[in-house]
Amino acid sequence: MAEEESRAKMATSSAELLQAEAELVRHSLGYLKSMALHSAVKLGIPDALHRCGGAASLPDLLSTLALPCSKRPYLSRLMKMLAVEGIFTAVAAVDVPAAGEGEGAAAAPSVRYGLNPVSRLLVSGGVSPCVLMGTSPLFLEASLRLPQWFQRDSEGEPAFAMAHGESPYAATGHDMEFNALVNEAMGSDSRYMAELVVRECGEVFTGVTSLVDVGGGNGTMATAIAKAFPHVRCSVLDLPHVVQGVVSTHESVEFAAGDMMEYVPPADAVLLKCVLHNWSDEDCVKILTKCREAIAQGAKAGAGKVIIIDAVVGSPSHSQVLEAQVLMDMQMMMLFMSKEREELNWQKIFMEAGFSHYKIQPVLGMRSIIQLYP
Numbered sequence: 001m002a003e004e005e006s007r008a009k010m011a012t013s014s015a016e017l018l019q020a021e022a023e024l025v026r027h028s029l030g031y032l033k034s035m036a037l038h039s040a041v042k043l044g045i046p047d048a049l050h051r052c053g054g055a056a057s058l059p060d061l062l063s064t065l066a067l068p069c070s071k072r073p074y075l076s077r078l079m080k081m082l083a084v085e086g087i088f089t090a091v092a093a094v095d096v097p098a099a100g101e102g103e104g105a106a107a108a109p110s111v112r113y114g115l116n117p118v119s120r121l122l123v124s125g126g127v128s129p130c131v132l133m134g135t136s137p138l139f140l141e142a143s144l145r146l147p148q149w150f151q152r153d154s155e156g157e158p159a160f161a162m163a164h165g166e167s168p169y170a171a172t173g174h175d176m177e178f179n180a181l182v183n184e185a186m187g188s189d190s191r192y193m194a195e196l197v198v199r200e201c202g203e204v205f206t207g208v209t210s211l212v213d214v215g216g217g218n219g220t221m222a223t224a225i226a227k228a229f230p231h232v233r234c235s236v237l238d239l240p241h242v243v244q245g246v247v248s249t250h251e252s253v254e255f256a257a258g259d260m261m262e263y264v265p266p267a268d269a270v271l272l273k274c275v276l277h278n279w280s281d282e283d284c285v286k287i288l289t290k291c292r293e294a295i296a297q298g299a300k301a302g303a304g305k306v307i308i309i310d311a312v313v314g315s316p317s318h319s320q321v322l323e324a325q326v327l328m329d330m331q332m333m334m335l336f337m338s339k340e341r342e343e344l345n346w347q348k349i350f351m352e353a354g355f356s357h358y359k360i361q362p363v364l365g366m367r368s369i370i371q372l373y374p
């Protein structure tokens with residue numbers, strides 16, 4: 001065995017070994033990328049760059065941020081790392097001294113940092129709340145339990161519950177700060193996703209006159225659908241503590257408090273956006289069975305459908321999308337012992353819930369639209 005290992009080592013060139021070590025450092029210190037991103041959002045850097053017209057030198061950026069004097073010299077380190085990781089752009093510039101100012105002095109090299117498509121998503125109104133949720137102390141503490149979780153024989157208990165003694169949904173029921181963080185995150189994801197769904201796959205709502213958004217949170221998605229398709233009457237079903245106090249901002253959107261495991265109100269179409277990935281296969285079959293009963297009651301014979309927005313792992317097949325999907329899969333395992341699913345896994349659930357056929361459109365980045373028919 002030792003001989004085999006040393007032969008394998010010899011077969012690896014020095015360049016490969018050194019490259020491999022750099023790769024290991026990238027992965028083992030990867031948590032610093034998450035926390036640097038969290039810091040940038042907390043400091044309001046994307047908004048500051050946006051206010052500066054999309055790009056700024058460090059002195060200009062510093063002048064708009066409320067950083068204590070002792071920390072100002074360190075901002076360059078954070079920005080350099082985030083630019084290397086592709087969160088911001090970094091363009092070298094040469095500051096020529098103004099006339100009469102430091103005459104004879106050499107022109108100082110400096111860097112202008114700017115927004116790119118990734119950081120533009122973090123400007124207010126974008127998905128910063130998702131980043132703050134994904135890097136929140138409650139999620140991070142759960143992730144620290146993963147090694148112990150793998151070693152312990154704890155049937156059915158996810159790492160989140162091992163760390164906090166309750167599920168994420170139970171935590172949102174009494175921890176108002178966490179509840180607000182989760183609702184803001186889900187709302188922000190829905191706001192940007194709704195725009196894309198309306199733009200890229202509006203035909204999904206053709207012929208639909210009533211829709212219930214199951215687990216629809218604060219109604220962001222339902223409101224966007226009602227605005228874009230005035231022929232669709234929308235209702236949102238969610239848990240009492242989520243819908244209580246939500247005021248509808250559109251006359252054809254109403255809210256119902258309830259448990260989707262028990263009852264889904266009748267409609268032509270049922271929407272499940274990013275709900276099923278929080279649940280086990282058995283629970284998904286139960287939820288989808290209730291949805292099938294809702295469209296059987298609400299739509300003309302055989303005309304209803306269930307619209308699922310969720311990941312179909314491996315589809316589309318870009319490596320960055322796959323990385324995002326498998327990271328989300330780990331997060332689902334850690335939070336709920338649930339998962340992101342491949343097509344065959346989805347198919348089995350659909351058939352068990354009594355549906356006859358489905359259509360997958362991989363048009364939403366790491367997520368797809370799945371239309372499911374009775």
Ligand SMILES: C[S@@+](CC[C@H](N)C(=O)[O-])C[C@H]1O[C@@H](n2cnc3c(N)ncnc32)[C@H](O)[C@@H]1O
Pocket residue numbers: 169186187189190214215216217218237238239242258259260261272273274275278
């Ligand atoms: C991951 S969030 C998705 C929210 C929304 N669909 C979106 O994409 O922004 C899951 C939602 O399911 C709701 N939920 C969880 N259990 C539920 C239940 N038993 N009945 C109804 N809604 C439930 C949660 O409160 C939460 O709003």
Ligand SMILES: COc1cc(-c2oc3cc(O)cc(O)c3c(=O)c2O)cc(OC)c1O
Pocket residue numbers: 127130131133134135186189273274275278331335
């Ligand atoms: C929308 O449904 C869920 C989203 C997430 C979620 O989403 C994002 C999105 C993003 O742009 C960056 C992120 O870091 C994250 C997350 O970390 C994250 O958790 C999670 C869900 O269940 C836990 C969702 O249902």
